[in-house]
Amino acid sequence: MEEDYSDWLKAGNIAGEARDYGKKISKPGTPLLEIAEKIESRIAELGGKTAFPVNLSLNHIAAHYTPTLNDQTLYNEGDILKIDVGASYNGAVGDTALTIGNDKELINASKDALAEAIKLCVPGTELRMIGKVIRETINSYNLQSITNLSGHGIARYIVHHGISIPNYDNGDKTKLTNGQTIAIEPFATNGEGQVTEGGVSNIYRLISKRPTRNPIGRKVIDFVNKEYKTLPFAKRWVEKAIPGSAIAFPTLVREGILHSYGQLPERSKGLVSQHEHSILVREKPVIMTLGENSD
Ligand code: MN
């Protein structure tokens, strides 16, 4: 029997609306913390939950940064800002991103690559062909596709599930199937086209519920397990709910209970743009994360 996709379309719609709202409020001089918190509030107002913390990655950071509780970083004139938003509805996930800033070529390269890739999101397409069109489109702007970042399958309560969708022709002949839920996310850069692991992102995920002797740590585990299950969360969310809990994080990471995501800077410090949509694979592909004001 065909799955009911209404939760997926709802999650996608919320994510798309919140992403576009984020673009609207991100004027030069705005603190990243304000942008993140407003987008996250918008997701709640629209009836969704955050599927992961709003990622606000500047300039050569391709992905994986969310502000801390006392973050002073601003989005400044001349910056390239990636706004990556995830919303969930009954566990179904919408994952979507756009980039703002003055470098229109850089921004259009990933946007155009995404549009070309979506045309191929039909049953039977080999994954390598999606990567091929993404890289060719970005190369046509004299820019590089970031080859060690990829799109992915999406499942309930799991943002990255199953297949990886490459941003270059990696030879993967796996075929898309009717009804698959996937995210496509090309990254364009004027650097080498590789990310490496950088500083802390302030994003974590519960990977084990094994006991810890740390009493605050136990509170953190119970809270995270109840609120976010297997989905990524921001340290600031936990600190707001459990004041003073920041102190337990290093222990929980060392004990293998929390996974700490690292920032993903471009290796040669190239500027990076990203665009992402969540797609339902159909003979006519369905873009689940379209917002009403998407351009
Ligand atoms: Mn994303």
Ligand code: MN
């Ligand atoms: Mn994604």
